[in-house]
Amino acid sequence: MHDRPNAASDKAVSNMVKTSVLVVGGGPVGLTLAMDLATRGIATTVVETRAAREPPSVKCNHISSRSMEIFRRLGLAQKLRDAGLPADYPNDCSYRTTATGIELSRILIPCRRDRYTATGGPDTGWPTAEPPHRINQIYMEPVLFAHAAAIDGLQILNRTAFEAFSEVEEGIVATVRNLDTGAAFQIHADFIVGCDGARSLVRKAIDANLQGTPIIQRVQSTYICAPALLGLMDRPAWMTLSLNPRRCGTVVAIDGREKWLIHNHLNREDETFESVDRDASIRAILGVGPDFEYEILSKEDWFGRRLVADRFRKGRAFICGDAAHLWMPYAGYGMNAGIADATNLAWLLAAYLQGWANIAILDAYEAERLPITEQVSRFAMEMAGKVLSQRRTVPDAIEQPGPEGDAVRKQVGQAAYDLNVQQYCCAGLNFGYFYDRSPIIAYDGAEHPGFTMANFTPSSTPGCRLPFAKLPDGRPVYDALGPGYTLLRYDPDVAVASLADAMRTKGVPFAVVDVPGDQAQPPGGRKLILARTDQHVAWRGDAIPGDPAPLVSKLIGRAHQLASASA
Structure with a gap:
């Protein structure tokens, strides 16, 4: 490579x-x-x-927004954006009776050509300069x-x-x-x-x-080349999820032309991997007959776990x-x-x-x-349980023609959308987590806001991700963070020289970034926010402590060592 x-x-x-x-x-x-x-x-x-x-x-198919922020800092974001599916290939998640059957619902996700500019829909408006990227x-x-x-x-x-x-x-x-x-x-x-x-x-x-749960789900995965499949799909998607009483499975577009990864989610009654007919399962998931031709490029049987x-x-x-x-x-x-x-x-x-x-x-x-x-x-285990339950209760009438079938399909499609939009557009999982027991973060007693898979509340509480904002020159605030600690000053009249001197005395990489008063302050309203190089808030306040040495000692691990030694 x-x-x-x-x-x-x-x-x-x-x-x-x-x-x-x-x-x-x-x-x-x-x-x-x-x-x-x-x-x-x-x-x-x-x-x-x-x-x-x-x-x-062919395993992972998605780079999260938070990971793309990391790759931006490493100079890789655009290189990755330029790779993967064709630029205009839909990144949507489509729920269908089979991959070539009736669509039940669709989660709209911008193609990579429109990733920076798209508005509207559940997967836009991310509080970042680097939204997610779908790529195998x-x-x-x-x-x-x-x-x-x-x-x-x-x-x-x-x-x-x-x-x-x-x-x-x-x-x-x-x-x-x-x-x-x-x-x-x-x-x-x-x-x-x-x-x-x-x-x-x-x-x-x-x-x-x-430690945890060794087996949650059994999955047969098959990487195939099927040149004719794309032409059988009336509206292709990055991920197509088949819901029918026979076989529920997931079909992932790998190259947007002829290569696909198929996950066959084994049913509860399937005793072993060997007892499941791989070919019959693939055809049931795709919705194709025995005359449909495809080539198996690789295959793997695996267990979903929580360990x-x-x-x-x-x-x-x-x-x-x-x-x-x-x-x-x-x-x-x-x-x-x-x-x-x-x-x-x-x-x-x-x-x-x-x-x-x-x-x-x-x-x-x-x-x-x-x-x-x-x-x-x-979070993942809870979602797995709900998705497995949904797959196991697909109504027999889902493929039935006429008004009764239409009603069933509408109900199943809406339920699939409501459940899964939170995992495919998971801002909370990306931006909501916080460090609440770190020995090198100066906590101030404020409670960290909770988050779900889909939702979060931006916060400058120490331990949280520094809330996203743009600087006057248009750069995202994360681009201004140095290799150590960066102090964001929202009031230029606040003196910070004592902290700068204490940091530099210890050799700590330290920078001060003034954010003009007309820029929106992060939630919390403090005049000073000290951010780490990994975008997490290390300390905040309205003034530098009278003696900044204890704060610096905590940030560089010195205070933790002394506390451990005296314990």
Whole structure:
């Protein structure tokens, strides 16, 4: 997926590769973490078992708005927007009796050509400069790889398998193996991060255990090439969901022409994957006869789960993404939650490795991310239960012609729309979550506003996402955030020099951005809001504390270390 030679073959067994952070796994989560670290000047090495340019499986189909904000900061947003489905292909979600049958309802989502300009409908008006983007992982990942390969200080070792690691006084030593030569060699790093998926070896190495519900749904997934299918659809969509008494399933447009991913949601009475006729199920979902031709490109049988690790860290080892949490892919938030993990951890690691934060700042990763992934997974599980119930109760009359069938279809279509619009247009899940138990956030006693999958209340309460706004020059406020902490000043008469001096004395990257008085203040009405590089509010007030040193100590983890030592 990139032109850089496989450095693993150049490092003999007797040599040790040295790096600051070793990332195990070169999927979207691992690459995001590596890029974020490298752009902050942290030497990073990624080990990935696949060969360069070897495509991933057709799994993830959606980049959330919050993830697109991260990719904007990394210089990737437009590159990703330019990839995926044809520019004018409808990104809608269509509920039908079959993929080629009667439409029951449709959730309108702008095509990528209109993503920045569309108004009206449930998936526009997002409080961000980067709305969501529908793209399959087979198109997304090569963009990430190519971008990552061009970053100085970032090394990707393809065809290299992680085997084990041990923690030593000055860092970790990992054993990896070149899969082409069979040669094992070692990598010495300050930290190791497992982004190595559901079967994570790093998770097992740190004795983290997945807890929750191991099986919620069984799914047969089949990636097919069917050139004639698009012509049988009177109104194509990015995602077509079939609801009929025989087989309920989901058909995802991959290239907008001939390639499709079909999820067959097994019925309760289906005893095993093997007992279900894959071909018959596909035809029932598509609504086609035995003469319809298609080619199976790949297939996978999998379980929908709700599992969250009981720890995300042990010493100098961390886990992110599917290594840390697995749940049903409702609201498209599996990969996207992992990307949020990655950007949270990246700036914390960089803060310590650059020398301006105490090592105790790293405690914030698990304190912040574990509660969020637990909460998000429960959102997904609740949605899964409702969707499964809907699929299991499709009326027999849904395909019946005439007024009775029309009435049934109207009722089922409206119910499908009302239930699912919240997961396909999930502003609350993107923007509503907050960190309420972080050791490096200065809370002020204000209650964090609640959120649902679909809705949230913007807030400047410490721990919340900094509310979206545009600066006078038209830039989104997030574009003005620096690599450490940025103070937004809504009243130019408020003195901030004492905080600036205290920050710079500790070497903390710090900037002040004046927001003119005619700009709308974020909810909360404070004159000063201190934002972190990851867009979360760290502190707010109407004046700098008389002695800003305790605040700075908290922000860089020093206060947490002292409190832990005295406990």
